[in-house]
Amino acid sequence: MTGDLWVGGSCGPVSDNVFDxxxxxxxxxxxxxxxxxxxxxxxxSWRFFQSAGTLEWRLNTLxxxxxxxxxxxxxxxxxxESALLEASETLDTARAAxxxxxxxxxxxxxxxxxxxxxxxxxxxxxxxxxxxxxxASVIM
Numbered sequence: 041m042t043g044d045l046w047v048g049g050s051c052g053p054v055s056d057n058v059f060d061x062x063x064x065x066x067x068x069x070x071x072x073x074x075x076x077x078x079x080x081x082x083x084x085s086w087r088f089f090q091s092a093g094t095l096e097w098r099l100n101t102l103x104x105x106x107x108x109x110x111x112x113x114x115x116x117x118x119x120x121e122s123a124l125l126e127a128s129e130t131l132d133t134a135r136a137a138x139x140x141x142x143x144x145x146x147x148x149x150x151x152x153x154x155x156x157x158x159x160x161x162x163x164x165x166x167x168x169x170x171x172x173x174x175x176a177s178v179i180m
Contacts, residue, residue, distance in 0.1 A: 051112035056104035064099050067110065070117050071095060071161045072169030095166045102164075113160045120153045 059067070068076060073092055102110065127146050142148075154172060161168045 051115055054108045054111040056108045070157050072172035091167050098164045117156055124149050
């Protein structure tokens with residue numbers, strides 16, 4: 041079964057099937073968690089960190105509508121990440137003909153992407169991973 045969802049624009053039809061490994065990897069990454077490791081070796085890291093274990097449990101137990109919503113988050117986040125790459129292509133241009141670059145564009149896009157990533161964490165009911173921690177804070 042698929043459904044149409046709306047998240048910051050048309051998400052389009054999305055699957056409610058169980059997440060595959062690639063989707064789980066992207067969700068982990070966008071939630072700020074480190075790479076999991078190879079499950080087949082028995083050396084995957086989630087067993088050693090409660091927060092990562094909670095995320096894995098959530099990914100494996102979401103309902104069909106929740107999986108559809110999570111896939112919309114993934115689609116939105118992938119578009120935003122791609123926009124960062126496009127914005128970085130013009131960092132060396134201060135002015136071109138009548139066009140003037142917004143010098144705050146990249147920082148604003150990074151901030152917006154981080155906000156959406158935190159929304160995904162909130163939706164999944166997990167704390168943001170270390171990649172989403174405040175760079176000004178010190179953890180001891």
